[in-house]
Amino acid sequence: MDKIYVTRTFMPPLEEYETYLEKIWQSRQLTNQGPLLVELEEKLQSYLQVENLHFVTNGTLALQVAMQALDINQGDIITTPFSYVATTSSILWERCRPLFVDIDPETLCIDADKIEAAVTSDTKAIMAVHVFGNPCDVEKIEVIAKKHSLKVIYDAAHAFGVEYKGKSLLSYGDISTCSFHATKLFHTIEGGAVIAKEKNVSDRIELIKRFGHDADNHSMLGINAKASEFQAAMGLCNLKHIDDIIQERKRVFETYGSLLSSKIKTLTIPPQVKYNYGYYPAVMENEQQLLATIHDLNSSNIFPRRYFYPSLNELPYISDKFSCPISEKISRSIMCLPMYGDLADEDIRKICEIVNHNAK
Numbered sequence: 001m002d003k004i005y006v007t008r009t010f011m012p013p014l015e016e017y018e019t020y021l022e023k024i025w026q027s028r029q030l031t032n033q034g035p036l037l038v039e040l041e042e043k044l045q046s047y048l049q050v051e052n053l054h055f056v057t058n059g060t061l062a063l064q065v066a067m068q069a070l071d072i073n074q075g076d077i078i079t080t081p082f083s084y085v086a087t088t089s090s091i092l093w094e095r096c097r098p099l100f101v102d103i104d105p106e107t108l109c110i111d112a113d114k115i116e117a118a119v120t121s122d123t124k125a126i127m128a129v130h131v132f133g134n135p136c137d138v139e140k141i142e143v144i145a146k147k148h149s150l151k152v153i154y155d156a157a158h159a160f161g162v163e164y165k166g167k168s169l170l171s172y173g174d175i176s177t178c179s180f181h182a183t184k185l186f187h188t189i190e191g192g193a194v195i196a197k198e199k200n201v202s203d204r205i206e207l208i209k210r211f212g213h214d215a216d217n218h219s220m221l222g223i224n225a226k227a228s229e230f231q232a233a234m235g236l237c238n239l240k241h242i243d244d245i246i247q248e249r250k251r252v253f254e255t256y257g258s259l260l261s262s263k264i265k266t267l268t269i270p271p272q273v274k275y276n277y278g279y280y281p282a283v284m285e286n287e288q289q290l291l292a293t294i295h296d297l298n299s300s301n302i303f304p305r306r307y308f309y310p311s312l313n314e315l316p317y318i319s320d321k322f323s324c325p326i327s328e329k330i331s332r333s334i335m336c337l338p339m340y341g342d343l344a345d346e347d348i349r350k351i352c353e354i355v356n357h358n359a360k
């Protein structure tokens with residue numbers, strides 16, 4: 001039996017990619033805001049219903065460019081301990097201090113009710129994550145940010161195509177960032193996006209992502225976050241299939257939902273959310289039960305991921321102590337089950353049997 005991993009990268013028909021390769025061979029422009037990149041940025045803005053979108057090299061640089069564009073390069077940033085390490089590492093890389101606030105056990109996102117108590121005189125921003133594509137409490141976060149003059153950055157790496165109250169989730173906050181890594185729902189091999197609410201912030205991103213200069217006019221510190229035409233070509237191919245990809249994942253999501261025991265806690269998608277079916281997290285009773293389940297799945301050639309583990313406040317290079325008991329407990333007992341469009345019903349049944357057996 002073939003190995004089943006937590007995700008399986010979507011590959012568009014090879015001929016479709018070749019058509020774009022021919023265009024690249026003709027233009028001889030491989031990078032630096034080439035025609036395919038411009039086309040992808042336009043198509044993404046229209047698909048996602050957002051403006052001021054910049055396609056960049058990856059989702060981590062997207063976060064760093066976002067911080068620089070909002071002039072955040074020192075001070076404290078309130079953030080979530082339950083995310084991929086890049087959320088925290090980009091804060092540290094920009095020489096800021098992460099202040100971890102515990103999560104809501106239902107949404108797995110930062111608990112907005114606990115944010116205010118964490119604000120210090122040195123707090124510059126809130127960097128929150130729409131975990132597994134489930135929206136943060138964007139309204140409450142906006143109120144707190146206004147009251148304390150904080151910037152808001154959403155790491156929306158999981159939120160491609162998600163809508164909240166009929167509006168793109170990516171339109172909330174001062175900036176939202178995406179990851180288009182090969183393991184994500186929509187991918188460009190490596191890639192990401194920075195989406196700014198304000199035009200003046202968008203103009204700063206435009207400069208920052210290409211070394212901070214326009215011809216000989218060097219107006220600010222920048223970096224190289226430019227994506228290539230080859231990445232843009234992959235994005236243009238995949239965007240044509242994205243609605244089918246999401247539709248197929250919906251089938252997988254619903255099949256899990258109908259087969260998994262009610263003892264397994266998973267995502268509850270609120271009715272005002274149009275979800276993208278990006279992930280299928282399963283929270284077990286405790287770490288021991290989780291490890292036993294993973295062991296049994298592995299024996300059947302099925303490889304879920306402990307996602308996210310560890311709770312980021314417990315990273316060895318974080319010296320400050322934070323109390324995040326909910327994130328710590330969930331991190332120790334959660335995994336993401338295999339989730340991709342061509343996962344067969346038969347395989348989902350097998351996975352659910354093993355998981356349910358362990359949950360007894």
Ligand SMILES: *Cc1c(COP(=O)(O)O)cnc(C)c1O
Nearest residue numbers: 058059060084086157179180181
């Ligand atoms: C994948 C991911 C990132 C990093 O994106 P890359 O494109 O891999 O650099 C950041 N944050 C979250 C929540 C992610 O899942």
